[in-house]
Amino acid sequence: MKIAVIAALAAFTVFSSAPIAAQEIPNNLPPITKDQSHLPHVVLMSMGGTIASRASDRLNITNYGGKGIPRVDPQDWVHDMPELANVARITTEDMRPPATRTDSSDLFEDLRRVAKRLNELAKDPGVDGIVVTHGTNTMAEFAYYMDLTVDTDKPIVFVGSQRPWTGISGDGPLNLYNAVRVAASPMAGGKGVLQCMNQNINTARDVTKASAYRVQTFRGVDVGAIGFADPDKVVFYREPTRKHTTQSAFAGMDYATLPPxxxxxxxxxxxxxxxxxxxxxxxxxxxxxxxxxxxxxxxxxxxxxxxxxxxxxxxxxxxxxxxxxxxxxxxxxxxxxxxxxxxxxxxxxxxxxxxxxxxxxxxxxxxxxxx
The missing domain is CATH 3.40.50.40 (Rossmann fold)
Incomplete structure (x- = not known):
């Protein structure tokens, strides 16, 4: 009995101390599309956040990142999730703030440069949709600013995670996969900026973070989700009625400052x-x-x-x-x-x-x- 207990403890020690670099890619992947020419082009833009964070071990899902722990680059997502190749042609952009800053120190300059870049990408006829990853703390207001200032009918979908990319049962991979699916869906166009997490699709105007750590944190308090990224297909059940994007009086503007x-x-x-x-x-x-x-x-x-x-x-x-x-x-x-x-x-x-x-x-x- 003592030998068995010692062996189990030794195994746990090895497991818990082993460094975790990224999501494991299993060998039994679905067939990956070789000819992607018919697929929509989705730009995957990183603004960092928990979804772009690594931790010291898989059980660390709240105290991640920090000195000496590398962030997750946009190309890491594409590498770790080859299934994305069956949904869209992915190109990546890294718009993260400097590593010396944290998500809690968001600045207006971040809003400005991302809005400016999204307006540029929206004008590109070769771009069909955009996914923006962002920290969940300020994602809702960040997305709402884009909803008011980006002049496009193309889908723009914000996504993040409540657990780091390396965390056990991490919500990042499925959230990211579903966000790309939504951005690649023609039905997502013309609905303003959207947010997709935990399979729920909400408008940027209505979505609110309602829980500090639970994965079901984002919801539209009064109006609920407008659609869902179900396993078989992306479905929508209603349209936003408030002005946004192309209907907005502020769309396409590059504001250097705003009134305090x-x-x-x-x-x-x-x-x-x-x-x-x-x-x-x-x-x-x-x-x-x-x-x-x-x-x-x-x-x-x-x-x-x-x-x-x-x-x-x-x-x-x-x-x-x-x-x-x-x-x-x-x-x-x-x-x-x-x-x-x-x-x-x-x-x-x-x-x-x-x-x-x-x-x-x-x-x-x-x-x-x-x-």
């Missing part, structure tokens, strides 16, 4: 002096993530009035992140823009873009009603 807008959270005794400080600092708009159906505190309300007196446009969202901020006589009288059902980080982006066109709160409201 800050977000404030409403909670018991939330003070208004933070709003005063932001106005003093020069913000042009603010978003208040209000309690319940979108209510600032009394102190925040007084600060909002002071801000509006200086020309600042104010948008109200609801911190419950479900249901619309509705139009009421009190909000209209207070000249507050209803953020509809957008979370504050997306409302901020739409407000920034709207402020490039107007600083009239009534006109800004029209953007929130239509987008």
């Amino acid at each position: 807008v800050e977000v404030f959270y409403a909670y018991t005794d939330a003070p208004g002096y933070l709003i005063d400080a932001a106005v003093e600092h020069g913000v042009k708009g603010i978003v208040v993530d209000g309690t319940g159906a979108g209510s600032p505190t009394a102190s925040e309300t007084e600060a909002i009035k002071r801000a509006q007196a200086k020309g600042v446009v104010v948008v109200i969202t609801a911190r419950v992140h479900g249901g619309r901020v509705q139009e009421t006589p009190r909000r209209t009288e207070a000249q507050l823009v209803n953020g509809d059902n957008l979370p504050p980080e997306k409302a901020r982006l739409l407000l920034q873009l709207a402020l490039t066109k107007t600083n009239d709160w009534r006109e800004v409201k029209k953007y929130f009603d239509e987008y």
Whole structure:
């Protein structure tokens, strides 16, 4: 009995300490298409994220990356997943921030350069669809900015993973495979920027990350998925109704900067002096993530009035992140823009873009009603 236990422990030690480089490619692959000339051309663009990360061992699915552990290059995905060759002709682009930065330090410059490149790729008649990998922390708002600023009807699909590429039961490979399938599908065109993970296809406008580590994290809180990447085929059941991509007033624009807008959270005794400080600092708009159906505190309300007196446009969202901020006589009288059902980080982006066109709160409201 003791010998068996020692042998088992030794085997586990060898297994857990062995370095894991990439996904194993089994020998029983399906036949790979040799003639790809008839397949759509999909550009696979990497913005990094967990899906582009390796860990020290297969059981490490939360503390990955770091010094001395190489990131996953776009070509590694193509190598590790030869099945992609049966779906599309893949070319890759590496648009990742420098390795010295983390996903939590996203900058507007990242939004700008990716939007600019996506607009360039969209004009290429040889490109049929684009897949963008991204970290899940800020994927939803990053994709929404592309939904507002990229001028194309071609499918653009954002994808990521909750577990590193080397993790046991990693969700990255299937997510990536399905995202390419969606981008290669003619049915995905004209629906704006999409996001596909865990087989669910959501619009960039509606999708929200709802869980820190679970693989079923992304969902459309109010409206649900518009389609699914099922094993047999990609299916869609409805169309987005809000303006996006080719319908957007901001499509195709290369914004070097955007008007400064800050977000404030409403909670018991939330003070208004933070709003005063932001106005003093020069913000042009603010978003208040209000309690319940979108209510600032009394102190925040007084600060909002002071801000509006200086020309600042104010948008109200609801911190419950479900249901619309509705139009009421009190909000209209207070000249507050209803953020509809957008979370504050997306409302901020739409407000920034709207402020490039107007600083009239009534006109800004029209953007929130239509987008």
